[in-house]
Amino acid sequence: MNTAVWRARQALSQCGKSQEGFLVTTADGKVGFQADADYWCDAEEFEALATSALSESEPAANGGSIANLEASLRIYRGELLEGLYDDWALCERLRLSDLHERVLHRLMILLADSGALDRAIYYGNTLISADPLREDIHCSLMEYYHRQGNYNHCRRQYERCREAVKRELQCEPLEETTRLHHQLLKGSHRAKSDTSLPTAGRGGHLDEIRHSLRDAQAQLDRASKLFNQLITR
Incomplete structure (x- = not known):
């Protein structure tokens, strides 16, 4: 003490x-x-700004929402108290990390809806770097690249997804992810409305459950890595 x-x-x-x-x-x-x-505490300020921005009306792509979300990201400097492995720190670190990912996801959606695809792709890739198993984000990025006519990047994004899922979960991507990939490569101008993508609000209940399980597995993997770092110190 x-x-x-x-x-x-x-x-x-x-x-x-x-x-x-x-x-x-x-x-x-x-x-x-x-x-x-x-x-002044950066973690508290980030949480307050992020929570307020996320509580605004759902994805109406307006400059105010985008500006508020980006303001919260300017405060975020990485994982909370990295290197501290007390139980309370691990829980808070994961909670704020999840909030950070929610901000990135909302920004990606708002920017894509407003036509700012380059910026949407930037935030999508930032999110993928934090959580490579987010198939919904991989799917969104494939669509954005396709809308830009960047078919090589679209193809590489699917391979990036496939490699991450294979490496971390020892399985193939969801059927819907592969279906979207094939559909985009065939030259369809946009995904058909009857294609259930593993994104929020699009898939059926089964897809939502499967995606939730993958999210839970990814969080468990992150927690396991933190735990292993703790016991090897």
Whole structure:
């Protein structure tokens, strides 16, 4: 405890802050952070901005929604307290990481709906880098590349999806993902409305369940990697 308090005081002094305004002690020797102190926390600010932006009216592609979502991303600097493996830190890290992915997903949709395909592709690829098993995002990127007439990228996106699923889950992509890939390569101008893609709001209940299971598996894999890092330290 003494070491932790000393480190907190050192960190505050390096920021030019007096620890008296931030650290509180109780009669029984407990030490805590003064929650109503004049401080700024990037994680709290990101969560507040992201939650507010995501709660706005569903994907009406307007500049305000896009600007608010991008404002939250400018604050996000990566995983929370990377290198700390206490249980509470692992849970908070995963929660904020999931929120970050939701922001990226919403931005991708809004930008694509507004015709800004290059920016939509950028955020889609950012999301795929964070979670390579998101087949719904791979499908969206294939469609965006096809709309641009970039058929080679469309083909490579499917292969990227297939390799990730094979590597992490030892199976092939969902049937709907492969069907979309073949349909786009055949030169259809856009996916037919009767093609059930594994994206939110499009597939049937079975597709949603299968995709949820894959999401759960991906989260479990991330948690397992964090756990392995913890026990090998």
